[in-house]
Amino acid sequence: EDQVTQSPEALRLQEGESSSLNCSYTVSGLRGLFWYRQDPGKGPEFLFTLYSAGEEKEKERLKATLTKKESFLHITAPKPEDSATYLCAVGGYGGATNKLIFGTGTLLAVQP
C-alpha cells in the first residue's frame, strides 16, 4: 500500500534560518510527487510537481528535490509569511493516478 510520511510534524524557525522538510514515500512506481502549501482555513496552494529522481524545482525561497525514496523541500532564509502547513502527496497506482495520497503535513512557523 502506498504511504507518505512527512517529518518533522512541526518546525519553528527564526527569520533567515534555513531548513529542510522531508517527505518519504513507499510506492510501487512513482507517478508524480506534489508539494502544496496550506494556510489555515484555506485550500492547498500548489507549489511543485516532481516526476523523476534527481529532478529539482525552485520558486523564490523554496526548492524541492526528489530521490527514489524521498523528497525534500528546502527553505532558504525564510520569512514570517512562509509560515503555513506544507503538504506532500504522491499519485495513485495504475488508473488511479489522479488519486493523491497525502502525508500529514509539516506545520512551519517562522518567527521575526
Next chain:
Amino acid sequence: KAGVTQTPRYLIKTRGQQVTLSCSPISGHRSVSWYQQTPGQGLQFLFEYFSETQRNKGNFPGRFSGRQFSNSRSEMNVSTLELGDSALYLCASSYGSRIGGSETQYFGPGTRLLVL
C-alpha cells in the same frame, strides 16, 4: 485564469440531513476530484470525475456520492449526515489527460461542513 470555486463556503447541518456541495473547475479542466480533510485523518481522496464519469473512488461509504455535468462542474452529495462528516471538503481540478503519470491538481478554497 479564474481558479477553482466552491459553494457554499460554510454549511451547518444536523444529523440525518443531506447536503450538496458544488465545484466549478478551472476553465479547460475536465477532471474534478473531491477530498475530505479532518484534523485526525488529514486529506483523504473521495472520488474523481472525468467527462461526466466517475473514474476513481476512495474508501468512503455509499452515503458519499457525486456527479459531473457536461460543462465539467461537479457536485458531491452526502446523505444521512453523521457527526463524523464534519470536515473541510475540497475540490481539485486538472486537465485529466496525462498518460502514465499523475497530473498537477489545483484546489479550491473548500466548503466547511459542520454537522450538529
